[in-house]
Amino acid sequence: MLSDKKIAVIIPVFNEEKTLPLVFKDMPEDLVDEVVVIDNGSSDRTPEIAKELGATLLFESRKGYGYPCLKGIAYLKTNTPDIVVFVDGNHSDYTDEMIRLVTPIIKDDYDLVIGSRTTGSVEKGALRVPVRFGNFLATMLIMLLYGFKYTDIGPFRAIKFDKLLKMDMNDNLGWTVEMQAKAIKMKFRILEVPVSYRTGTGKSKITGNLKGIFLVGYRILRAVFKNLFYSPNR
8 A cells, every 4th residue: 555545536437338447457456445436327337337346336417527526526525535536437547547646645745636648648649639729728828817837637636635625616517627726726735747648448528629629618718717716715
């Protein structure tokens, strides 16, 4: 074990019966105490597979990304882990690199650690046009308006659970941007670490470049400006 810290993993899923076992296979068992899978209305065997893999299975009917994550956070209030790691269920993130995210929190007392795909190793074609556009727009706006330089707004991240609860997260489509913007406002100790990224074998939740760009752009603009005047209530 890296430490005596209790670490939980939250994985929102939608029709990822083929990829979820791969996500679990790569996950370091000696590092993780509990995996919480939140099914967002899958029509395949994703929920059954999650249970077979030993995950705590929850259900969230409201579509999106933030809603399933909020469901997982609400559940974890009963177990109170020290650290929560967020990872996608489509096998695009390398869950065996989770150690890179939690070590700075455990060893150096960081509050939030973001896995940066843009500074890591990216498989050809993995970062599609909407993703690259979203990264550019979000990191540029945050730098201009918040004065903090991020390189990525990817989903693979770790955060102290008590700090996460204080953020009062509530966004859905702008979830990752909301967390990163609020972390700046709350003067968290923030770090980015390089992580690897692949295309994954799950179905993309943003289909079509043009549609994806408009959707990504809208949710980023909304999250960035909504949280610009956020006042932490500590």
